[in-house]
Ligand code: PEP
């Protein structure tokens with residue numbers, strides 16, 4: 342019997358799951374060596390033969406297209422690739438590896454192409470050396486056929502499983518919807534990456550930053566995924582399994598007791614009302630927000646409609662989607678954030694051509710302002726939908742007053758077009774911005790006169806203030822909302838909002854972390870927008886404190902000069918002031934807690 346092993350990563354989505362491993366390999370990453378049984382050799386050789394003929398078929402087509410559009414010279418490259426694939430001195434060793442080493446077809450392909458690339462690279466002749474790129478190109482083409490097949494196995498996944506991958510894009514994570522995925526774990530990733538955010542929306546546990554784990558896990562291995570402590574236990578023994586079964590039962594009972602709060606308002610013991618809103622990615626999640634006792638949607642990440650599609654959603658598709666959300670909202674307010682694409686949210690088309698430093702690149706409002714017709718299509722869809730329910734429009738990543746002005750002018754143009762066409766919309770729809778760059782936070786006083794509301798996006802604000810990539814597991818220990826610099830910016834934005842009499846909310850992940858709730862309320866925030874599954878936990882806290890206690894706590898927290906002091910103080914105070922909120926395993930975890 343192989344022994345139980347425990348791995349520690351970063352907990353990014355709470356919950357516990359017991360299940361079997363399903364490894365999702367990625368075409369862009371190194372394929373781990375996986376042994377296959379003797380009777381699977383023929384199957385693997387067939388898979389290789391199928392991939393070979395699929396790739397050859399593609400190359401014939403590409404060659405014909407290139408000849409037609411670009412001339413016969415350009416077509417030669419694909420003819421050369423075809424020749425290589427026909428060369429038995431390339432294909433025979435691959436079959437040999439499958440047979441002799443008993444490895445998967447994709448591993449054999451990878452290893453043989455590496456050998457070939459090394460050979461070309463070592464040649465004296467410059468012409469041969471330049472062939473290395475062709476080798477990688479062909480390798481990718483073959484792997485796409487082989488691993489594409491494995492990926493589509495996810496579609497056929499008919500038994501509950503825990504997905505293990507080196508990394509997952511938000512789009513891949515979104516494709517888990519409706520599949521029996523009980524949770525996932527990845528080698529890479531950070532707390533506020535959009536993949537992690539999506540896991541919370543799906544309400545499945547997730548652990549990231551498990552350096553190298555995907556190379557060790559094998560399909561079908563029994564595993565426990567602990568999204569509370571960021572732990573993954575491979576091949577657990579019976580005693581461990583039993584204690585996790587018990588913990589799952591306790592968490593279920595806590596959830597039932599919290600559900601009774603859904604109908605009650607989020608109001609402090611001294612009568613201060615706090616609006617608890619949901620962050621959603623898809624229209625249907627509006628129902629989850631209502632079921633969890635939310636007051637509306639503070640952040641609709643509209644870009645997910647596009648990320649889960651192979652084309653830009655048409656104006657009509659968007660309009661239907663947004664209208665559906667508003668009709669489900671039954672009078673609650675919905676804040677539509679315009680497309681926040683780029684950084685770790687590339688559309689399939691843009692993924693082909695990544696930027697060097699995408700978090701500092703053409704993302705978000707910058708991308709929209711460079712693609713005005715696309716931006717206008719979205720604004721038309723949102724505005725048309727605004728005729729059907731309480732809507733707000735929010736621009737992300739505003740860094741400069743010119744961006745805000747341009748976005749507003751484009752929005753005004755779209756309103757005029759709709760008016761001329763006699764299409765109904767809410768002409769007084771509030772227009773606001775996300776404050777998620779230090780520039781916007783520092784200039785909040787000046788922007789406040791031009792917008793109807795602010796929403797503080799701490800996920801990005803933290804990464805840009807502290808220069809810490811929110812998706813990089815190697816620097817997650819440096820990523821913290823408790824850094825005094827971050828607190829100072831948040832405080833300044835709240836103050837600017839108050840001075841100009843515009844509402845300020847906070848929709849970063851820290852809003853869902855119960856260690857921060859008292860601080861955020863004490864700083865003056867009266868609207869928090871969080872992953873819907875966190876709503877009951879927050880409501881329980883809001884209903885058990887008075888606002889003076891929160892203000893006292895905020896004053897002390899803001900007097901510290903180091904992140905460590907603030908973190909220790911918040912933990913200590915949360916347990917002292919609201920011990921009942923930290924008495925169950927699943928209650929304690931919060932997405933912003935280090
Ligand atoms: C944020 O940056 O805090 C935010 C809420 O937006 P997103 O996580 O989608 O970047």
Ligand code: MG
Nearest residue numbers: 777798800801
């Ligand atoms: Mg953001």
